[in-house]
Amino acid sequence: MTHKKAMLIDISLCVGCNACQAGCKGENGLPPDEEKYLSLTAYTALTKYNDLYVRRMCQHCDVPTCVSVCPVGALTKSAAGPVSYDGEKCIGCRYCLQACPFHVPKYEWSSTKPSIRKCKFCPTRIAKGLPTACAEACPTGATIFGDRDELLAEAARRIQAEPGKYITRIYGEQDVGGTSMLYLSPVPFEQLGFDPRLGKTPMPMLTMSALSKVPNVLSVGGVLLAGIWWITNRRTEVQAHESALKQGKAHAQEDEA
């Protein structure tokens, strides 16, 4: 069985050196200039909040919103963790951009054959048993790579060891159904640009509550409509028959007379 991989990002250890971005750019063959925001050429970026740095990148959710909304299944979630993208399938509807709760996918707007771009979670490195490029590049251990279970245990251990240093929450453990990126923070996550409105329910559940009714609408609706048709049709037939009978009687009376 494949172990689910993850990364633990300890915000208190990050010094903002941007080595993760440089490592990522090297691995993905992207232009090496430093970037402050996620873009087509930056799959990870650091956002500064006072003296804290927060890494932004694809969270590789356990129940990914993007995977659920893609009409053609161009986005897929693998057992090892990565959410990967197949540009050959993509029709360019951009529902993933609209739906991603973390605003991650970026679109090649200037291309006439556009694709989306985002962090790939180094699937080829993972397959070879190597850590992700950003984790390897991190000099302080703020980003470490490993099995998700082990990293969760490690995070819990750190919180327990230094209760004053961290708030007692591992972001990503359960948020939007759990993610592959786990964060530890010395301050509440709401102060670091994490959206407080995202709950623990995976976003795709919101859609499934509506989509799961489709078979019911089809079957119950079909029977109902056919039934109404039959009843109203019968009424018309009976009316026609009765008026024909009346006419028949009238004719018969005329004949008798």
Next chain:
Amino acid sequence: MRILRLPRLTGWRPIATTLILAGLLAAVARFTLGLGATTNLNDEFPWGLWIGFDFLGIGLAASGFTIVAAVHLFHAEEYEPIVRPAILTAFIGYLLVVLVLIIDLGRPDHFWHPLVMWNPHSVMCEISWCLMLYTTVLSLEFAPIILEKFHIHAPIKWIHAVSLPFMIFGVLLSTLHQSSFGSLYLIVPNRLHALWYTPLLPILFFISCIASGLSMIILESLIFSRSGRPFLPTRLRANLAKAVALALAVYFVVRIQDLLSRSGFRDMTTLTYYSAAFWAELLIGFVIPFGMLLFEKVRISPSGLYSASLMVVLGFAFNRMNTAITGLEHYPSQTYFPSIIEIFIMLGITACGFCAFSFIAGRLAIFPAGESAGSHHHEAQGGLQDPLPRPPECEDPRPSQADALSRAQHYGG
């Protein structure tokens, strides 16, 4: 041809031609330069005017399934005269929406992928399937109108033989995708403003499309009655207006009750960019027309009914655009306004729709009484103002009992 004067706009033809040409140029630009250079869409605002237009087109074409259900499934046969205009409206509406969707896709060359690559968890996938299947059903419902023009009767018989299950299927498909357009936004509770986001979005979308679809058919019947040949008696039109009023009332109650239950009172009563848009939509499209339609006087007066229906359609447009655009903006830091190319493509396609409608209505037997296009050629010479004597067969378009019976047998197979 009288029908060609539909929008009663002086110089409609040059305007339409200009719009269509401008739209074509804009489309060429969009395909050669890509979406980034030609639209105001970006990573933060990936859907814009075109998606709003799709909602609008589909919603206004809702008359297709409501009228077919009423007449052919529920046997409200007195509404027979509006079946064909309703089907034509729906057919054109759907074709245009599919066209806009393809223009909107980043990879239009991959538009057929949803046919072979399924993702049952995706609302978008469900919508593309419903759109494809329902457009097929509409073309089957529309085919007899073309075939009879060319006196090809054998296929009409086949179509009639299978029409009942197809009509039922069409109504179900419409129910599904009309509501699914609302379901598209269920997954963005953190983005869509609370005045529009609700788990009831699919239900609200469905109720409002019934009101707007029926209003659209009322408008059409009024516009085409102008020449003095009403194709729908005043009483029946007034009944349709009652149905619209009912849908508006249900919508309003469900919407407000839902907002209040999810503590939206503050959002509603504080004056913001959003609440202004919210009230504009609700007043123009729902409250005022509902108030107007309560009066019998309005329901039987062409001008009163005209303005009420127009307001419903406008308010509906407002509602869909608010859901697709306003509710997703972060005013004032991040807003969206469509580019000139987006606007031209939309206007060009709308003009195509109007032209297609009047072209087809002028050549095929869309409106009752079955006159061919040639018969009112000279009528067109006369001014619109002087009322023409009504042909006697138009006075009561209700089919006779015998007609009803034969039709019932037709559809019964």
